[in-house]
Amino acid sequence: MKGYGQLTIAQLRIFGRNRQVLFWTLFFPIFLMIMIGSFIGGGNNVSLQGVIIDMDQSNESQIFVDGLISNQTSMDAPVSVQFELIEDEVKAKELLKQGDIQLIAIVPEGYSEEVNAEGGASNIILYYDETDQLRSTIGIGLVEGVVDNISKEMAGYKPIITVQQEGLQSINLTYIDFLVPGIVAMMIMSNNLNGVAGQISSWRERGVLRRMQSTTLKASTFIAAQITARLLLNGLQALIVLLVGSLVFGTQVNGSWFLLILFVILGTLTFMSIGFIIASIAKTPESAGPIAGFISFPLLFLGGVFFPIDDMPSYLQPIVNSLPIAHLSTAFRQIMNVGADLTTLWSEALLLSGWMIVAFVIASFTFKWD
């Protein structure tokens, strides 16, 4: 018992004094989150900039201009729209070619006369950037909408049927809400898999373990102390990443923190056991890295960390669905995003526990002091 406490403290001291490892294992997930998070954008916002050239300068044309400028958002997509009134058509086309604006709407001369004439009709001329499909489509739709409204008003048209829109998905999720639980799962996997495999195999090669083997210390005490120290460290790191996600990107934790921590523990134990197995297989610390990479890298891409599992080809689904990382990231997502509890997550908990028990049994049978 004394040995267990001392070994745990010693391991925590080693963690604490190895500032570089501490920094990078924590910095990497946060950096990844900030990079991907700011890249994709918190809410998929697209900005659209356009100019209007009013060549008619009449009351009628003013209605159109006002309509377009006041219509700053589109119904179809989360777009921030900004229209400006300018006079120089040549300059406007230059801006469009440079990509500074995406749309030019021109009200032609004689517009008011044409629309006021009996049975008359007119055109709004629209220039857009064909290379920017997304924003062109949104912009054209926007202008058409305004034109349509004005046309209907002028014709005195009253719609008989309208569509009433009501959102049903009440949780407003963005990609960062998907990403942060994945990153926490990834961090738990890589820290434990690589950390345990690297450290144990290096201690074995340097004879640190051999020296301990010649004392009355039991292997189980040593492993228990390792697990305890790593659980404390990992719990703390996961907490920091979750807090950064929540404070910087506003990621939500809708479910219980207790359940979240429970899955952090379950994940840590599972991947630590796998790490111990790798440490036993690896003959040198140099080979531990590649072996850990061989296991963790595919898991990273197949395990639903960065892409939803549903997006994977169907023949991969059965494999992907049995991976421990997939269940860890799914559980984190369910708890954080949806607020799920154990009644929905029991299958994840069960599968992870299965992985943990099998890995732990193999690890304890294959553990070697030298």
Add this chain to the structure above:
Amino acid sequence: MSEGKFEESVISVEGLYKKYGQFIAVNKINFEVKQGEVFGLLGPNGAGKTTTMEMIEGLRKPDGGKALVAGFDTQKQLNKVKEVIGVQLQSTSLFDLLKVKEIAQMYASFYPNPLAIEPLLESVNLQEKMNDRVKNLSGGQKQRLAIALALVNDPKVIFLDEPTTGLDPQARRTLWDIILRLKQQGKTIILSTHYMDEAHILCDRICLVDQGNIIALNSPQELIKSLDSESAIEFNLSNTDVLKENDRKALIQEFKMMNAVKQVDVHNDTYILYTNQLQHTLTDLIQQADEKKINLADLQTRTATLEDVFIHMTGRSLREE
């Protein structure tokens, strides 16, 4: 050293055998270590010293034979053995980031009744380094820490595997003092080394090992006495390039016939004549060299050492060039 000073046997090794593939590392050796003695395993690198020690410590499984420590079988009652031994391994590597005091506390916690840490560290002259990290210790300090850790459970038997290899002369002497102090406290020590001066100074009995076999086992004094020669005369021949194998054998034969010469060994072109009457042999040698036009180079005389015992018995030096 009078016989019968050490009565009780603490370690007994019976037919211990270990092979790695085709290579026989330890070849069915037998010996006993008595309570309170410093027992030296002396031999060149690869002689099987470390393998022998690690089989007694229970760190390696022998392929045959057995070893008893304080009456406990190292294979069947390993935990009992571990309680009464302290081990310093040849390549001791410790946690670099821990402080001296912390690592001592950690090792102490592995045992039910450890010694107090501070007096222990003082006994190996590390009291001033107590709060330094292991990383910042010198080679000698690290080795002394390793010995302190081997003492933390107040063991009956201490295993020191080449404790002074790679240390400077000053650090070696400091370590010798510590080992001699432990001997005074009545500890039984098994020490492996390839330095014959170290074995001579520290050990009550020396076990000469070569290629997995024990080639001699006795006190340093008795081992040297077995050479039956007090002195050695060493020299090279400056005109040996032209010497054929037959001429060479004839020459050795002539050296053997010289006054009072007991033995002649040739090692790396160096001729060694062993004698009990240095003056007579030397006079004869110089006289005959003059007559036979033999050019003696690098001529020197000295007292016979353990190295000579080893060379005489194996034909090889303790330290391989």
